[in-house]
Amino acid sequence: MYQYTEFDKQFVRARAAQHRDQLERWQAGHLSDDEFKPLRLQNGWYVQRYAPMLRVAVPYGEISAPQLHVLATIARDFDTPDAALLAEAQATQNKIVGLAPQLTTNYGHFTTRQNVQYNWIPLSKSAEVMDLLATVNMHGIQTSGNCIRNTTTDELAGVAVDEVVDPRPYAELIRQWSTLHPEFAFLPRKFKIAITGASEDRAAIGWHDVGLQMVKNAAGEVGFKVLVGGGMGRTPVVGSQIRAFLPWNQIMNYLEAVVRVYNRWGRRDNLYKARIKILVKAEGQRYFDEVETEYQEILTKDGALHTIAQAEFDRINACFVSPALDLPSMTDEWLAKAEADISIEAAKNSAFARWIVQNVVLHKNPALRAVKLSFKRIGQAPGDATADQLDAAAALVRQFSAGEARVTHTQNLLLPWVRLDQLHALWLEAKALGLAQPNIGLLTDMIACPGGDYCALANARSLPLAAAITERYQDLDELNDLGHIDFHISGCINSCGHHHSGHIGILGVDKDGKEWYQITLGGSDGKVLSGAAVPGKVVGPSFSSFEVPDVIEAILNTYKELRQPVFGRHEYFIETLRRVGQDPFKSAANGARHPTEAHTT
Ligand code: HEM
Numbered sequence: 001m002y003q004y005t006e007f008d009k010q011f012v013r014a015r016a017a018q019h020r021d022q023l024e025r026w027q028a029g030h031l032s033d034d035e036f037k038p039l040r041l042q043n044g045w046y047v048q049r050y051a052p053m054l055r056v057a058v059p060y061g062e063i064s065a066p067q068l069h070v071l072a073t074i075a076r077d078f079d080t081p082d083a084a085l086l087a088e089a090q091a092t093q094n095k096i097v098g099l100a101p102q103l104t105t106n107y108g109h110f111t112t113r114q115n116v117q118y119n120w121i122p123l124s125k126s127a128e129v130m131d132l133l134a135t136v137n138m139h140g141i142q143t144s145g146n147c148i149r150n151t152t153t154d155e156l157a158g159v160a161v162d163e164v165v166d167p168r169p170y171a172e173l174i175r176q177w178s179t180l181h182p183e184f185a186f187l188p189r190k191f192k193i194a195i196t197g198a199s200e201d202r203a204a205i206g207w208h209d210v211g212l213q214m215v216k217n218a219a220g221e222v223g224f225k226v227l228v229g230g231g232m233g234r235t236p237v238v239g240s241q242i243r244a245f246l247p248w249n250q251i252m253n254y255l256e257a258v259v260r261v262y263n264r265w266g267r268r269d270n271l272y273k274a275r276i277k278i279l280v281k282a283e284g285q286r287y288f289d290e291v292e293t294e295y296q297e298i299l300t301k302d303g304a305l306h307t308i309a310q311a312e313f314d315r316i317n318a319c320f321v322s323p324a325l326d327l328p329s330m331t332d333e334w335l336a337k338a339e340a341d342i343s344i345e346a347a348k349n350s351a352f353a354r355w356i357v358q359n360v361v362l363h364k365n366p367a368l369r370a371v372k373l374s375f376k377r378i379g380q381a382p383g384d385a386t387a388d389q390l391d392a393a394a395a396l397v398r399q400f401s402a403g404e405a406r407v408t409h410t411q412n413l414l415l416p417w418v419r420l421d422q423l424h425a426l427w428l429e430a431k432a433l434g435l436a437q438p439n440i441g442l443l444t445d446m447i448a449c450p451g452g453d454y455c456a457l458a459n460a461r462s463l464p465l466a467a468a469i470t471e472r473y474q475d476l477d478e479l480n481d482l483g484h485i486d487f488h489i490s491g492c493i494n495s496c497g498h499h500h501s502g503h504i505g506i507l508g509v510d511k512d513g514k515e516w517y518q519i520t521l522g523g524s525d526g527k528v529l530s531g532a533a534v535p536g537k538v539v540g541p542s543f544s545s546f547e548v549p550d551v552i553e554a555i556l557n558t559y560k561e562l563r564q565p566v567f568g569r570h571e572y573f574i575e576t577l578r579r580v581g582q583d584p585f586k587s588a589a590n591g592a593r594h595p596t597e598a599h600t601t
């Protein structure tokens, strides 16, 4: 994985020291709350429903074992409210009419944008936490505010079998270009870039302000397909293609033009119309033309300032060498024996067999596999990792994956460098830690935002629904029978839980101070199994939290009744839905309403 330079390390340490100074000045009354707010936000310190929320950047999701250990220490020693605050929060949550509240403490939360969040750290401890993070080159820079946020990428970047180009050096170049870019510190709104170098889009690029897909042209030259103007929120829009092929070394010049025109033309008068998607929707070709004009000017007048020199690319690329793995000479015999040993273990133990199918992914190197640790299990919110689990995960990462892991878009951890002959040993250890649920890609591998248990913007809680559905679908045979389903929950229209792209999406809405949920069907993030990125369609009037689990069950039962065999398996949920349309699912959902609930539209 990428190693920060001395400059980067010094920069992160200086940021931590600067934050300490700002905190102390605020504590001493020299800075008002209003003056301190933008300063803390620039380091990822929000204040939420009950407590501050810290967002820690994990550039393109790559994380090391020592970093995971530090995240564990922060969860253990700092992610704790004082008793009175916790009691108050619990009492307030208990008053909500609906499913049981889900407040817990001492954990880190993996997010869809490959970062990590904490929900309980007191601001008074924030300087200590920043210092700790800086010991492993971590920080919260550009995890908040109207700037270019963490660039996300394919969790399998650098190891995927379908990879055309490794996107990580480009993600790193974009990180360096965008970090503290003086012109782009106050954009009309936040700006999110995702990049993939594989033929399958596992980075949801269509749902980003800019989505980049690395391709090769007929001459074998590397370049980018560029999408612009994707985003969720109350107006879900899939990005439009602005360039079919941009030579790789022009990406910075081009992004400069894309963001510059947005900065100039984007709406600053209305928060809900400020994202680039609204500009692209409103201006269409005019925006594209202006970007082209700007790009040409950057190439001529500005002297193509950001053209990536080959030597610079080579320097960055050299930092992404595969780890020195202790691999035996990989003969055909070795591979055959390792595979045979796995088959023997799989025949003895169906749980291991399932895990191999669901959680283990092929690797560019046939002697290796990428393995997903599942952070979706009963009793814990999706993506939450306790301090002990973070420590344990760090130990697994060190022992089995050359010290490197990835935070995934679906809020799990991926180990990219696991030896084929160590899969069984890894499974045994991960299982003992409760991180080997063979549910990757299945219903319970759901995405959920923190919702109304923590988030001050929420209309409704997400986590009680996640818990209820997880409890209801514990039977692995049933889960497997339901097959691949993307199930996404957001607590409000800001769409942090990506409900628009769920095959089944749930959105918290608020009416008369009560929690209600809209259900959408048929969304896609752009993965092969889901088809081209598209927002789901709302099923009808909203449901109460008590109804939602029954409604989901009714929808899934309808799927089981209607699905047909295809390619030697049965259709996945999304395939049946696309074939038969929404109506049968709509009727099933409405039929599952509780007669006593008054429904909202
Ligand atoms: C409790 C803390 C959080 C707050 C206050 C918050 C706030 C917001 C807001 C206001 C937006 C909409 C911005 C806009 O469209 O202009 C947003 C978008 C987003 N958030 Fe969060 N968020 C929080 C936590 C999270 C978490 C935990 C995740 C991941 C699980 C997440 C992922 C996202 C994503 C992916 C978007 C972009 C959706 C889009 O394309 O429009 N957020 N967030």
Ligand code: SF4
Residues within 6 Å of the ligand: 449, 450, 451, 452, 455, 456, 457, 458, 459, 490, 491, 492, 493, 494, 495, 496, 497
């Ligand atoms: S979707 Fe809404 S409720 Fe959920 S984290 Fe984002 S802002 Fe909060």
